[in-house]
Amino acid sequence: MARSVRPSRPTSFRSFRAVSATRARSRGGRFSVLTLDSLTALRALSTAAALNSVKEMGMNTDVLVVGAGPTGLALSIDLARRGVDALVVEKADRLFPGSRGKGLQPRTMEVFDDLGVLDAILAVGGTYPVGMVWQDGERVGEHRMFDPAEATEDSPYNAPWMVPQWRTQEVLFARLEELGGRVSFGREVVGFEQDADGVTVRFAAGSDVRARYVVAADGGRSVVRRTLGIGMTGETVDPNPLLVADVRITGLDRDNWHVFPPRGESGYLAICPLAGTEDFQVVAQFPEGTQVDLSLDAIRAVVAARSHLAAESVTEVRWASDFRPRAALADRFRSGRIFLAGDAAHVHSPAGGQGLNTSVQDAYNLGWKLGAVLRGGAPAALLDTYEEERRPIAAQMLGISTGVHRGEIRRGEATRQLGLGYRDSSLTEETRTAPSGLRAGDRAPDGKLGDVRLFDAFRGPHWTLVTVGVEAPGLPESVRVVTGEEQPWYGKGLFLVRPDGYVGWAGEDASTLVGYVGRRVTR
Known part of the structure; x- marks a missing residue:
């Protein structure tokens, strides 16, 4: 079971929007520039509008999106620009604070181009650094994490772009608010009933919400999926637990992804500078059965034992979590008027950077179809093609991420997701x-x-x-x-x-x- 420590991370849009403004002017950008003060005012207005809108509709909305992660936010952006009324509900009291999914693949960059957030994403991220292998305090060689690829006219985004997940979510959240969308935090789903016309969703606190459709984007432990009784078929990719943490650290350059191979019974340690921040992401592997300690002292001890750095080099832990890599696919992606998307539908090993990207593209596939049915007069049968198209893709990506984790597949053409398609779809x-x-x-x-x-x-x-x-x-x-x-x-x-x-x-x-x-x- 994954646990996480989530110290407070101040949310500020001022710095990345300043850079975004420059890029927007140079590239004819489509991302409006908001100051922190205007963003705060917009958020207040959005919240008030959301409450009034829900009240006027008798707690009804077209689409209720459960989960304010990358999947739920991307879907809600797509719905908002189509004029579909959608409400995002999030169990936590704020956006996810960790770096977990930090790699954006070229196909996702194309999606973000369409959704109007590419300039902001470019402003807050960066390219992946070259891996540097250390042994006994000495640099012993470089390790290329990805097969190189040149940008071409048909594929302008050629390589993964690093953006910590928390910052990707900030960018998506700002875009959603810019479009008039809304997120209601502190709303834990505890049950629901669906009928021929819609779904009534109940919460631990607050009034019920009635929606024509519900999309579960509430993660690998999805309450919605479990309540529906939809099973997950999969396997443990690696029995050895992993620690992942966002830390402040001294004594390492930010030009390399620092890799410390296993020594003795200890697992490997990797320390990667997180683009656009002052943080590093620490990933450490432990023997099977280890209860991973997420405290500052424990993380300091791991870094000191597996590298040439002193324990005091780790000055701050900003977020930390542990997990056991697994791969699993939901048996179905739909039950009546309820859809599963993102980690609620498929759980990946983090290797290869496929989880967040596959999830965003679930949202991209479902968004236009919900819009066509709810606003474009398309038959409801169009929604059947969501599972038809996305479940095989998710299965394929699960195989790739598992292969990368086990060293059987290189990060390269397969992980960029540009070759994915729907040739066998009934829509084709x-x-x-x-x-x-x-x-x-x-x-x-x-x-x-x-x-x-x-x-x-x-x-x-x-x-x-x-x-x-x-x-x-x-x-x-x-x-x-x-x-x-x-x-x-x-x-x-x-x-x-x-x-x-x-x-x-x-x-x-x-x-x-x-x-x-x-x-x-x-x-």
Whole structure:
């Protein structure tokens, strides 16, 4: 069972927003700049609006999101920009304070580009440092954590970007408030009942909430999943418990990820500088059956015993937790009007940085579908495709993260998540008889088509038709059309790109496109 120590971490948006403003001006950014005072005022107004809105609706909302982690916040941002009323409830009294999921993969960076938080994420993070292996107080060699990759026109984000989880959540939270969304802290779910029209959720304190749909983003120990009786199938990846802690430490440079191999019966120690902060993340492995001590004195003793540093080099512990790496997949991702997303649906080893990223992309897949059903007039059956598409992806990513943990897979192309897609989905229609290269179901690449950057065209809650060397047919105004004569990553043809950046339909002509749009794009 994981335990955590959570010292107070002051939340301030002033510094990263100042940098974000500079980046936004240089890149035509889409992230508004708020001072700390205006953010505080906005939060107060948002809270008041939330209470009034809920009161006026008789405690009703379109979507109740349980959990204010990266999954719940990303989903709520997507719903907010689609005009869907959503309320996030969080058991804790504040955002999660630790660094746990610190790696953002290139595909998640593309998602954040679309959600309007990329400039802020770039401002507060940094690249991963090169690993430095130590032995007996001497540097004995470098260790490359990731296979190198060059940014290309079709894939502009080429490598993982380090942002401590607590800071990623601050960025997402600020964006949600900017869009008028709301989070209600100190709201512990204790039960619920669902019927044909919605779900009534009960809390340890406060009034019930009635929602048309509920999304459980409440972590690996999800109360919602357990109450539903949905099982988790999985395995222990490693029986040896791990300590992970955010600390202040002296005597180490911030240019390297410092690795201290096991000595004797002791497990390994790794100390990584957390980009955009003054903190280091300490990870230490212990023998099976060890009860990990999370105190400052215990962490100091571990660092001193396994490295050349003195115990006093650890000056502060800002957050600490222990866990046993495991991999598990929920047997179902949906029960009636309740959906599972993120760690509530799949639990990963932290190796390879797949857990948070897969979770954010769950939200990205579910958000546009809930929006289409609740605001776009799409049939409720569209929501069946969430489990159809995301559960196989989660299973695949669990295999990768487990393989990385056991040293069987390198961090590289597989962990960047750019090759994931939905070719076998019931939403996918490939009408060409012998397609080569890009196919329906694949991630839609970036690049230029005429004078338009495609990711700029995709950004927003709409569908996009990419037409290359073919005349565009008449389509509803809700479909943005981009035309050009040549595009190397697409080839000649028509490509209808879903709101989540995957090609839903592809063809040489528009003979079946109008029918697909009528079935899938209702407005």
